[in-house]
Amino acid sequence: MADPQFAPGEKVRVIDAHPLGHIRTPFYIRGKTGVVERFCGAFPNPEELAQMRDGLPPVPLYRVRFRQNEVWPDYRGSANDVLEVEIYQHWLEKP
Amino acid sequence: MVMRSHHDMGGLPAGPVDRSEHDYEDWERRIDAMGVVLGQKKLLTVDQRRRAIETLPPEAYDTMKYYEKWVVALGQTLIQRGLITTDELKRKMLEVQSRG
Numbered sequence: 789m790a791d792p793q794f795a796p797g798e799k800v801r802v803i804d805a806h807p808l809g810h811i812r813t814p815f816y817i818r819g820k821t822g823v824v825e826r827f828c829g830a831f832p833n834p835e836e837l838a839q840m841r842d843g844l845p846p847v848p849l850y851r852v853r854f855r856q857n858e859v860w861p862d863y864r865g866s867a868n869d870v871l872e873v874e875i876y877q878h879w880l881e882k883p
Numbered sequence: 884m885v886m887r888s889h890h891d892m893g894g895l896p897a898g899p900v901d902r903s904e905h906d907y908e909d910w911e912r913r914i915d916a917m918g919v920v921l922g923q924k925k926l927l928t929v930d931q932r933r934r935a936i937e938t939l940p941p942e943a944y945d946t947m948k949y950y951e952k953w954v955v956a957l958g959q960t961l962i963q964r965g966l967i968t969t970d971e972l973k974r975k976m977l978e979v980q981s982r983g
């Protein structure tokens with residue numbers, strides 16, 4: 789497994805890129821900043837699995853917590869509302 | 884370069900969710916079973932299946948039934964893995980069509 793680079797509580801930004809292929813990082817969350825909620829383990833890279841390769845070594849996966857009103861500019865709910873998305877390490881960077 | 888893939892529609896305006904229950908038809912059960920078998924034989928992952936479905940043209944993506952999309956994904960995989968050829972699939976489709 790690739791070494792985990794982020795710890796729970798750490799701020800992270802989702803890389804704002806739009807390459808080709810099968811991507812598990814939703815479009816709407818790219819470029820947004822959140823906080824690592826937990827480390828979920830490491831799994832074969834889905835981008836590689838999608839192309840019939842083994843996706844090894846496993847990639848660390850994190851559950852990242854975002855503020856809803858930062859994800860959606862017109863969000864009208866509570867300022868405390870959050871959204872959690874599971875994101876692979878190679879889609880995260882230090883803000 | 885396309886920024887957002889058509890399938891990646893989280894957050895876009897959408898209508899209400901249809902919560903009605905429905906039973907599966909026999910062909911849908913068969914396709915699901917075939918997906919399970921291919922998975923057990925390490926010939927198909929959920930990511931491969933999604934990749935095939937995500938490359939459908941937007942109009943097809945929006946109008947095809949759930950398991951119709953699986954048919955496309957499984958067929959693509961069988962061809963790419965070399966388990967069947969495009970020509971074999973073509974002949975079989977014509978044969979089924981001729982049953983009327």
